[in-house]
Amino acid sequence: MSESPQVRAARRRYVTVCVLFWLPPGLGLAPMIPLCTDRGMSLAAVAGFFAAHSLTAAALELPTGGLSDVLGRRAVLAAGGALSTVALIMVGLGTTAWVLTLGMVLKGAGRALASGPAEAWYVDTVHAHAGPGAELRTGLARGSTATSGALAAGILLGGALPWLLGVVPGLGAGLREATSGAVPPLAVPVLLGAVVEAVFVGYVLAALREPPRPRTGRRSVLRGIPATVAGGLRLGTRDALVRRVLLSAAATGSALAALELLTPARAVALTGTSESGAVLYAALACAGFVCAGAGSHLGSFAARAAGSGERAVLAGLGAGAAGLLLLGVTAQAAQPYVMVLAGAGFCLVYLGLGVAGPSENELLHRRVPSGGRATALSVQSLALQLAGALTGLVLGGLRSGPVPWLAAAAVLLSGALLWLRRPAADAEPELTGPGVTGRVPEVR
Known part of the structure; x- marks a missing residue:
């Protein structure tokens, strides 16, 4: 059975979102620790920055997932990209421990906001156009492939850019002079990642259309999140x-x-x-x-x-x-x-x-x-x-x-x-909830 144009378009957009969101973390992976130590931070302080990121992401995982289910995928995903953009700018330009810590906290919050809405949007869109029994594995696989490819490309580019700026005569020194020392070569991949994140936000707002959700007030949203998380x-x-x-x-x-x-x-x-x-x-x-x-x-x-x-x-x-x-x-x-x-x-x-x-x-x-x-x-x-x-x-x-x-x-x-x-109870999963009725075929 041939796929509808809407399903193919959803798959392309989902893959593009995966690339745009995961390329910036790849860009910053290689230069991040040398950049922090070059600015006088100890390895213990660097470990603290990463701990702030991880703890923030872990603490916000469930509330932000509930927020996406209540408010909508696109708004939460764009908010995650916006926070990540600000975070990368702070990390790329920050020279004090508190600025870098705040940047990593915002980066963790952005990561938590964006951890599920894109995939949830893709599945919702496919189900809306092809039914709840539609094949999902191909699109999910391509999204995972795109994520891995973006991280790999980002690591290579993020490691090569500072090296190239250092070995090409005049480039690294000219950059420092033009920015009064605020942007060393090691900061370039991080700031480039911020630019990509900004593009990501624009693409999400323009391309990830979703059905309108019921208008909800602030109190309804706050009441809905704990129930969804539970x-x-x-x-x-x-x-x-x-x-x-x-x-x-x-x-x-x-x-x-x-x-x-x-x-x-x-x-x-x-x-x-x-x-x-x-x-x-x-x-x-x-x-x-x-x-x-x-x-x-x-x-x-x-x-x-x-x-x-x-x-x-x-x-x-x-x-x-x-x-x-x-x-x-x-x-x-x-x-x-x-x-x-x-x-x-x-x-x-x-x-x-x-x-x-x-x-x-x-x-x-x-x-x-x-x-x-x-x-x-x-x-x-x-x-x-x-x-x-x-x-x-x-x-x-x-x-x-x-x-x-x-x-x-x-x-x-x-x-x-x-x-x-495989227990017999798994043979015929039944989906219930808003917009989902009946049974779906066994996954094969």
Whole structure:
């Protein structure tokens, strides 16, 4: 059955939104820490900046998801982009700890606001034009691929721009002189990210049209958010399929935390210096995002080949656990072939998580009504973030070597085994809520 032009247009717009929103974080990833330390901040202060970002994003995940379900996707998504624009300007130009802290807090708030509305808008639009049983996995996979590609491109561009400004005679010095020292080369990718975020806001307001929602007063909005959040939390406790999606998200968060915490130190130990280790880690991170994008692109094929979305999640998370296991068994060796195996394991983790993601999200959307869709995505994101934070604390207290990697592999494998058996209760999900009636076909 051919797709309607509206569905194809929605997919293109969703992919464009993913690129525009995730390119700025990629641009700022490589220069952020050197920029802060170049302005006299200690590593402890830099860790505090990132903690402010993470805690703000985690604290606002559920309220902002409820806000999107009550007010609408476009308004909340544009607000997230606007906050991110201001945040990147503050981080790019800020020279004091309080300005940088406030910038990271606003960045976390923008991240929380934008964590679910774009995907929720896409699903709502497809359901409106093709019915609640419409195929979602292809569009979700392309969105995940676009996100990974934008992050990878941003990392490469964000690392290359300051280097180019430094090696090309006169460019870096001319920039400092023209801005009276306010914009060093390391700040250029961050400020470029602010420009992209501003474009993102304009595109969202112009392109993401949605059906008008009932006019609500301020009090009605404030009353509606807690009820929507409570409904999202209840769904995770009473629905077995949603519960498995949330537990899988937590296992994914643990795996990503292990990669982000353990890989940089391992790269430094391998190369011998912090600078060369940072370059190696940037290259690995870029390769990881490329593999995640490739895995997302293969998500629909994997589900068809495996016979169902559930089996695709099982295969993807299992592959990721195998990659972590490979990193664990190679943790104490430095021979070239062993490093190649470790690199393959690193890429396998991202590839497996990319394969599992689209099927997980389609399964979630099949269970959640439109009125709670963004909240459910926020609950999923919160599970990932909290599990990642807890894993970071636990792994940070373990001795370096294979044990932290193997522990992370065990957690991700546990998430995969949740999908080994499919309870009969999951066979025919029933969607209820505003604008959703009847049953939808089994996800295959």
